[in-house]
Amino acid sequence: MYPIWEGIFIHSAMYVAIVSAFHVLASHLTVAAAWFNLYLERRAVYEKRPELYEYLRRSALGLLVFAYVFGAMAGVGIWQTTTAANPRGISTLIHNFVFYWGAEWYMFLIDVVGIIAYYYSFGRVDPKTHLRLAWILALGGTGTLSIIVGILSFKLTPGLWLDTGVSLNGFFNPTFWPQIFLRFALMFPITAAWALLIVTGMPKTYPEREPIIRNAALMGLGGLAVALAIFVFWFYPVLPEHAKIIMRTRAIPPITYTVILGGIAATFAGLLFAWRFPQRQQRLIALGALFVLFAAIFGAERTREVLRKPDIIAGYMSSNQLVFNDLPARNIESEEQRLNETGMLGSLPFLPRPDQIVLPANSGLPNQTIAVGRTLVVQQCASCHNVSQQTALIGFNQRLALRSLADLLYLRRATTADLIKSRIRAIGGFQYMHPVVGTEEELSAMAQYLEYFVQQVHPSQPQVVTQR
Amino acid sequence: MNVGEMLKMMRDPLGAPFYPPALQVLLVVTWVLHIFFVTLALGSSLYAIWGFLRPTNYRLRLARVAARLTPNAVGLGIVTGIAPLLFVQTIYDPIWYASNTLTGFWSVSFIFVVMGGYSLAYLFYLKGSPDGKLLWSAVASFILLFFAGWIMHVLAAVSIRPERWMEWYAPNGIIDTRGVIFHAWNIPRLVFLLPLQAGLSLAVTLTLFGWYFRRNEEDAPFMQWVASLGRKLGLVISPLYALTGLLWATTEGVEFGIGWQVGITLVGVGVALTGYFFWLRQPIRYAPRTLLAWIGTLVIVGMVREAIRAVSLARFGYSVATYPYAFDWGSIIVFTVTTIVGVAVLAYLIMVMYQSGGVKHDAQISPRVERLGTIATGMLGAWFGFFLLVGLYATFFLR
Numbered sequence: 001m002y003p004i005w006e007g008i009f010i011h012s013a014m015y016v017a018i019v020s021a022f023h024v025l026a027s028h029l030t031v032a033a034a035w036f037n038l039y040l041e042r043r044a045v046y047e048k049r050p051e052l053y054e055y056l057r058r059s060a061l062g063l064l065v066f067a068y069v070f071g072a073m074a075g076v077g078i079w080q081t082t083t084a085a086n087p088r089g090i091s092t093l094i095h096n097f098v099f100y101w102g103a104e105w106y107m108f109l110i111d112v113v114g115i116i117a118y119y120y121s122f123g124r125v126d127p128k129t130h131l132r133l134a135w136i137l138a139l140g141g142t143g144t145l146s147i148i149v150g151i152l153s154f155k156l157t158p159g160l161w162l163d164t165g166v167s168l169n170g171f172f173n174p175t176f177w178p179q180i181f182l183r184f185a186l187m188f189p190i191t192a193a194w195a196l197l198i199v200t201g202m203p204k205t206y207p208e209r210e211p212i213i214r215n216a217a218l219m220g221l222g223g224l225a226v227a228l229a230i231f232v233f234w235f236y237p238v239l240p241e242h243a244k245i246i247m248r249t250r251a252i253p254p255i256t257y258t259v260i261l262g263g264i265a266a267t268f269a270g271l272l273f274a275w276r277f278p279q280r281q282q283r284l285i286a287l288g289a290l291f292v293l294f295a296a297i298f299g300a301e302r303t304r305e306v307l308r309k310p311d312i313i314a315g316y317m318s319s320n321q322l323v324f325n326d327l328p329a330r331n332i333e334s335e336e337q338r339l340n341e342t343g344m345l346g347s348l349p350f351l352p353r354p355d356q357i358v359l360p361a362n363s364g365l366p367n368q369t370i371a372v373g374r375t376l377v378v379q380q381c382a383s384c385h386n387v388s389q390q391t392a393l394i395g396f397n398q399r400l401a402l403r404s405l406a407d408l409l410y411l412r413r414a415t416t417a418d419l420i421k422s423r424i425r426a427i428g429g430f431q432y433m434h435p436v437v438g439t440e441e442e443l444s445a446m447a448q449y450l451e452y453f454v455q456q457v458h459p460s461q462p463q464v465v466t467q468r
Numbered sequence: 469m470n471v472g473e474m475l476k477m478m479r480d481p482l483g484a485p486f487y488p489p490a491l492q493v494l495l496v497v498t499w500v501l502h503i504f505f506v507t508l509a510l511g512s513s514l515y516a517i518w519g520f521l522r523p524t525n526y527r528l529r530l531a532r533v534a535a536r537l538t539p540n541a542v543g544l545g546i547v548t549g550i551a552p553l554l555f556v557q558t559i560y561d562p563i564w565y566a567s568n569t570l571t572g573f574w575s576v577s578f579i580f581v582v583m584g585g586y587s588l589a590y591l592f593y594l595k596g597s598p599d600g601k602l603l604w605s606a607v608a609s610f611i612l613l614f615f616a617g618w619i620m621h622v623l624a625a626v627s628i629r630p631e632r633w634m635e636w637y638a639p640n641g642i643i644d645t646r647g648v649i650f651h652a653w654n655i656p657r658l659v660f661l662l663p664l665q666a667g668l669s670l671a672v673t674l675t676l677f678g679w680y681f682r683r684n685e686e687d688a689p690f691m692q693w694v695a696s697l698g699r700k701l702g703l704v705i706s707p708l709y710a711l712t713g714l715l716w717a718t719t720e721g722v723e724f725g726i727g728w729q730v731g732i733t734l735v736g737v738g739v740a741l742t743g744y745f746f747w748l749r750q751p752i753r754y755a756p757r758t759l760l761a762w763i764g765t766l767v768i769v770g771m772v773r774e775a776i777r778a779v780s781l782a783r784f785g786y787s788v789a790t791y792p793y794a795f796d797w798g799s800i801i802v803f804t805v806t807t808i809v810g811v812a813v814l815a816y817l818i819m820v821m822y823q824s825g826g827v828k829h830d831a832q833i834s835p836r837v838e839r840l841g842t843i844a845t846g847m848l849g850a851w852f853g854f855f856l857l858v859g860l861y862a863t864f865f866l867r
Contacts, residue, residue, distance in 0.1 A: 001478055002565050003637045005572025006645040015576050065590060069543040070583065076546055077579035079553055084572040084647065087565035088480075094557045095482035098491075099796070099803035101554050106810025110817070110848075112547045116540065117817045124824040124831045132841050133820070136813060139848045143806075146855060160867065167485065168798035172862035323481065330794075332481045349474040350566075350637055357641030365642070375643050382645070390646065 001321055003350050004378050005084045007391040011402035012085035013384065017305070019077040021298035025290075026071030029194050030111060031141035032187030033063055036195060036219060038134040040212070045127045051208050053122065059198045060119040067194075068115050072108070086383055088321035089155075089312035096167050097151045104147040110140035142184075149180045156308045157240060162315050165329030178235040185230060188223025189267050190293055192216040196274060196286035210278040217275035224268055240314070242431070243307040251432040252306050256299045263296025309384065309432040318434045319383045336437050343439040344376055351379060366452065373449025376442055381405060389456060399457065405450060406457035415454050421447035471630050472784040478562035485796035488559045488788045495559070496770040498551035503661070503766060504669055505548055506617070509541035510662060511670030513589060513610040520600045526693050528600075533677070534670075535597035535606065538589040542613065546582065559788050560627070563781065567627035570636055571619075572647025578619045585612035617662045618653075624773075625652035628724075628780040656715035660734070661769070664712055667705040668741070672755075672762040674698030675748075679755035681826060695751040702745035702758075710738020724779045733772055737765050802858065809851045812844040 005012055037056055044052035082090045094101070118133045150171035154161070161170030195216035199209055236244075246252065270289050274281055308314040311324075318324050324336045339347055346353035357371050365371045377387050385408075386392055386401035393400040401407070409415060414423045424443055428435030436443060469477075484491060512534040519531020556564050568575040588609035596602030626636075629652055636651045637643060678695030681687055713734025721730035744761055748754060778788065816837065824831035833841075 003569040003572075003633070003647075004643070004645050005569045005575075005647045008573050008646060008648065012572070012576075019579070065539075069539070069546070069586060072543065072546050072550075073579055073583050073586065076550065076553070076582075077576075079550075080568070080575050080578055083557075083565060083568045084575045087561075087569055091480045091557065091561050091565060092482065094554065094561070095480040095484065096796075097799065098554050098558045099485060099799035102551065102803050103806035103810075105550050105554070106806050106814075108550070109547060110810060110813050112543065113814055113817045113821075117821045121820060121824045121831070123829060124827065125820065125833055129820065129833050129838065129841070132845055133817070135845055136817070136848060139845070139852070140813070143848070143851065143855075146852075164867070166798060166866065167796050168858070168862040168866055171798075172859045176859070177863070330482055346469070349469065349478055350634070350643075352634070352638050352641040352643075356638075360640050360642065363640075363642050371642055375638075375641075378643060378645055388645075 001348050001350070002087045004382050006378065006382050006388065007085075009391065009393055011386055011391040012081070012382075014402055016078070016081040016085050017298065017302055019074055019081050021294060021301050023071060023074035023078055024297050024301055025190065025294050026067045026074060027144070028183065028187040029190050030063060030067045030071055030115075031138075031145050031184070032191035032223070033059065033067065033194055034134070034138040034141045036188075036191050036216065038131075038138045040215075041131055041134045045131050049208070051206070052212075054206065055199060055202065055208060055212055057119070057122050058202065059195070060115065060122070062194075062198055064115045064119050068112055072112060075108075086312055086319070086321060089317065089319075092313050092317055093151055093154070096154070096161075096170055100147055100151060100167070100171060104144050107140050107143035107147065110136060111144060114140055145183060145187075146180060149183060150176050153179045155313055156243065156304070157238075158313060158315060162325070162327065163329065165327055174238050175235065178230055178238060182227055182230040182235050185223045185227035189220040189227075189271065190290075192220025192223075192271055192274070193267075193286055193289035193293055196281055197283065197290065200281050200283040200286050213274055213278035213281055217271045217278070220271045221268070221275065224264070224271070228264070239307070242314075245431050246307050246309060247303070249432060251309055252303055256303055259299040260296050260303070263292050263299070266292045267296070306432075310434045312383075320380045320434070320437070321383065322437060324434065336434075339437050340439070343442055344379065344437060345372065345442065348379075351375060369445050370449045370452050372442075373445035373447070373452075376438060376446045377405070377449050377453075380436055380438075380446070387453065392457075404457065406454045409450060409454050410458045415451065415458070417444070417447040417451040420450045420454075424450075470784075472786070475562045475630060475781070475784055475786045478566070479791065480561050483792035483794055484558050485799050486793060487795075488791040488793055491555050491559050492774065492788050495552055495555035496767065496774055498548065498555065499770050499773075500763060500766040502545060502548040502552055503665065503770075504763070505541050505545035507662065507665040507669040508673055509538055509545050509589075510610070510613055510617070510666035511668075512537040512541060512673070513606065513613060514666065515670055516592070516597070517603065517606050517610060520597075520603055520606070523600070526690060529690065530674075530694055530697075532597045535589075535593045537673075538609070539586055539593055542582070542586045542589060559791050560777070562786070563627035563630060563777075564623075566630065566633055567623045570626055570633060570647060570651060571623055571649075572645075574619045574647065574650070575623060578616055581612050581616045581619065585609045585616060588612065614662065618658065621658045621661070622650045622653055625654055625657075628777050630781070630784060654716065654720045656712050656719055660709065660712040660716050664705055664709045665766075665769075667701055668709065668762065668765075671698045671701035671705065671745075672758050674701070675751040675755040675758050678752040680822075682752055684826065691752065695755065698758075699745055699748050699751040702741065702748070706738055706742035706745055708738075709741060710735045713738050720776060724776055724783075726775060726779050730772055730776065733768060737768055741765060798858070798862070802855075805854055806851065809844075809847045812840070812847050816841045816844040 007015060037059055040052050041056055043049055114133060114137045118137055121130060121133065153175040154170045154173050157174045158170050159173035195212060199212045202209060267289065270285065310319050311317060312319050316323060316325055316327065322335045323332060324334055326332065326334050345351050354372050357368060359365060359368045359371050363371065365374065381387050384403060386404035391401060392404065409420060409423065414420045421443055424436050424447060427433045516531045516534040516538060519527040519534065588605040592602055592606040592609060596605060675695045675698040678691040681691050714731055717727050717731030717734060721727035748758065819837045819840065820833060823833050823837060
């Protein structure tokens with residue numbers, strides 16, 4: 001339906017993942033840090049501890065520069081990367097939820113204008129007025145979280161939306177409630193690491209240094225414990241069966257779980273250490289904690305994205321951007337069914353008919369059939385897989401690529417067009433794959449391109465025949 | 469498949485959740501807010517560089533203010549850019565998504581470029597601007613921010629030329645999935661929308677700056693100088709604005725068959741601005757009116773952009789007026805309620821900044837603003853009650 005952007009060196013999906021993980025770190029930080037700062041500011045006002053303002057001022061500047069602005073930029077970055085990587089997926093979200101996003105935008109404006117007002121009015125306005133600004137920041141941040149979770153969770157569990165087509169059903173979907181509380185709790189360990197980073201940059205003589213470290217660590221530990229409990233007793237049980245199966249397949253590499261669990265363990269240990277020995281905290285430890293959290297978030301967000309494979313919107317649209325189920329409530333019919341009859345080429349925008357594919361001498365492809373096959377493979381597989389050398393990092397005898405089809409086929413000894421075609425035909429039997437769409441001829445062309453691709457990556461196999 | 473069929477097929481099958489022309493209006497209005505901050509960031513960035521390169525007492529002082537303004541304006545430019553991004557995707561999804569995927573690498577790079585520009589601007593503000601060090605960071609920041617503008621310009625230019633998409637994506641039918649080529653641009657449009665508007669946004673902001681600090685008597689000569697510099701800038705740039713508008717009309721306007729209309733409008737706007745700045749003898753006193761005039765101008769420019777887009781797509785039978793839609797009441801209610809709450813809270817925040825910005829300590833926030841703050845904060849708290857109720861209703865009753 002749209003041109004495919006595969007990515008350059010790095011797969012398009014990885015651009016999304018990197019930007020998203022950063023955005024999650026920054027945006028989650030803004031919410032919980034706002035609550036933590038509100039807690040401290042209340043103590044500053046009501047217990048008459050003005051020295052706390054020094055920490056609050058530093059924290060606010062860091063949040064303004066790092067979390068709010070970079071978080072906002074990364075938020076726009078998610079739009080740009082998802083648009084380039086999977087435009088129809090994001091289109092489904094926008095056409096369902098544009099007004100929810102509009103509502104989130106107000107909350108976000110409150111956040112950004114709020115942090116500017118909060119930071120620049122330190123010492124200028126009455127403490128009670130400033131405390132109100134802290135309240136607004138905390139509430140505004142929580143508002144953004146509340147709204148975005150509905151949109152995010154919709155992708156995995158659209159729930160009743162698949163029957164009613166009503167956006168409210170999609171928004172308040174089965175994983176919305178557990179996820180909102182889970183994320184809210186998880187924000188506090190991030191904020192604890194942030195607080196450590198800020199306070200360890202202040203002089204050792206700062207009188208509130210140790211109390212802030214202990215408070216932050218305790219809050220982080222509490223948040224982590226609550227988040228784990230929500231995951232085990234609420235979030236995991238409401239996950240669709242399909243997602244639970246995916247969690248146990250090779251679709252999620254074991255290293256991901258190692259990173260997540262290692263990150264949780266390291267965060268727990270780090271916060272415990274901070275709580276027990278506040279005087280021994282240093283900036284480097286806090287930076288390390290933030291790095292560990294980034295890695296864990298990266299793993300967790302990747303896992304969340306993979307759980308709904310092979311769909312981009314579970315039960316509605318597959319990762320190759322085709323609607324595969326009817327949605328009678330919105331008068332939408334499955335596209336896959338029609339395309340299996342007419343064929344993909346020439347039936348969708350940006351998929352030229354075979355006769356329009358004329359192989360120039362400098363194309364680098366051996367023959368026209370392989371060029372046709374490449375077009376189809378890119379259309380149907382590139383959203384999740386590396387399907388060419390363009391999105392591989394090659395060096396030091398290593399080739400780094402996202403779920404490379406060349407490697408997967410090679411591992412399964414499907415290295416000739418015939419074997420590959422059999423494999424393609426059977427692919428719908430995998431739990432995390434949809435059946436390939438298209439006519440017999442198109443499947444053959446795809447198989448020939450994939451044989452050529454396997455040959456490129458693993459040249460030990462017999463050379464591909466250049467004319468067929 | 470012809471271009472018209474292609475565009476029709478590319479529209480999202482879900483349709484829009486509201487009357488599409490209303491979304492088009494929101495698109496223009498929010499774009500105006502966005503482009504003001506974006507061009508202000510570019511303008512202040514350029515002034516900061518110039519002020520440090522050709523220093524006098526006043527220029528240096530203003531350059532430091534500009535260095536501080538740049539990252540804040542970038543931040544606000546990004547935040548205000550989200551709204552038009554939402555609306556363009558809703559009613560112009562085929563062209564926006566096609567241009568972003570055709571230019572995928574640059575579309576994705578955009579945000580890294582902006583982050584780089586913002587970071588360098590902040591570096592210059594924090595570490596360089598007090599004593600004029602690290603000027604390279606200000607220059608590099610300006611280049612990156614301008615380059616980000618160039619990327620957005622290319623995305624817009626690609627989006628309104630759907631007849632060429634296949635030629636760009638699949639020459640001879642062989643698809644190019646790299647997205648590294650800048651396929652289309654229009655230099656007069658770029659110059660009109662970015663550098664010239666950057667100068668004008670800066671000019672208007674300088675008069676506002678003088679107006680805001682007008683009560684500080686010891687600073688009066690400086691503020692007078694700043695405001696008249698704003699007027700001079702406006703006076704010099706406005707004729708160029710008219711001329712470049714004419715060039716835009718004779719290139720892109722003519723290409724889409726509305727050269728006359730675009731030309732008359734943009735030249736008219738440029739001449740009117742020239743006249744306005746010429747007769748603006750008291751720039752401090754009339755600064756709010758100058759801002760209104762500039763916002764009005766940006767609205768007209770936004771409408772011209774929209775007209776070019778509409779005319780380009782009308783060639784293939786695509787029209788916002790015929791975009792399918794179905795009212796989605798749930799989301800409309802959530803948006804409306806949040807708008808009311810959001811506007812109240814934002815009004816309070818802006819009033820606090822306004823009343824506390826002119827002094828270093830102990831600003832007096834008026835009782836009326838404090839009352840607004842109490843109400844707005846209460847409304848924000850009540851919003852969660854509303855959200856919870858809607859959620860419970862949708863979860864347990866809506867079938």
